[in-house]
Amino acid sequence: MPKRPIVREPDPVLHKSATPIPVEDIGAPDIQALIADMKATLAAAEDGVGLAAPQVGQSVRLFLVSAEAEAIDRRGAESSDERDAKRDWHHYVFINPRFTKRSRQKRELAEGCLSVPGMVGVVPRSEKVFIEWWDEYGQRHARGYSKFFARVLQHEMDHLDGMLILDRARDLVRPSAHDAHG
Template sequence: MSEILQVSQLGNPVLRRQARPIQNVRDERIQKLIDDLIATAISANGVGIAAPQVSQSIRLFIVASRPSPRYPHAPTMEPTAMIDPKIVSHSAEIVKDWEGCLSIPGIRALVPRYQAIEVEYTSRDGELHRRELTDFVARIFQHEYDHLDGIVFLDRVENTGDMMTEQEYQQRIVNKG
């Protein structure tokens, strides 16, 4: 049975640590953590979540894009566990778009990210995958990947004028009010 985990908030030192590689993907604790991360992301209307966000400093995150109140235009995909991920290559094109974070509630910011990336990761069944991600899903991957290196999205904001509260974001950007 999956459980909803408590999300570490900005200021918790675990969010600033370099996460450790995973030794045994098939370990039952890792498998349970994957299920719990998926349940936690869905419960919080998140499109991704990294293990450090639930105080587990290991190189694992979930990408789970789907429309929600936080991201109404997100594409739908099956929640995917990505273990010991790497960015193999990236596009020259960088795009700024809005991001939020379950560990930094109430704030949105325009964050520059690569428009397309080629990635490698191990899936929960121990298989190595290599694929190209673009647009919003590439953004999710880069955001979660940063968490594994102790970086939060605010670290990538180019100026404070690119930030707003969640309430203003919902009114001005989502509802175009």
């Protein structure tokens, strides 16, 4: 599972709307290799909690979210100083994801991005989302998420729509060493 280089701003692939993956292609070797390589890439990324396919140069509707996002929720997103040491986190795979609901209630929090190093933006995101997607085994899922995990989903979904924190941030702030990036 080789790591792939993370594409950085201003690469045009980050500003393109990504293409859906035909469900019958999910098991195909190139898609499975992409998922495996993205898992290796995210595992090696310092402070990465999510990674979207356009961030490795592939404009398809696929992203990963690390189980670390759940751990951050259990602990509280603001107490990032107490971030767990890097572990071999499970990575959830979201293929052709679609929000079916987003709460009107939003919350602002500083957010970073592996493709926009050295910048953290204060981004308003819905507190709760309901999402439908396919996993890497071709299984369909639908469920609700809240808090930090919901934030990461919205950040990664933005990548599939060619949007970056630069397009969303109300304010840009100096990053601290422990902000979680996607």
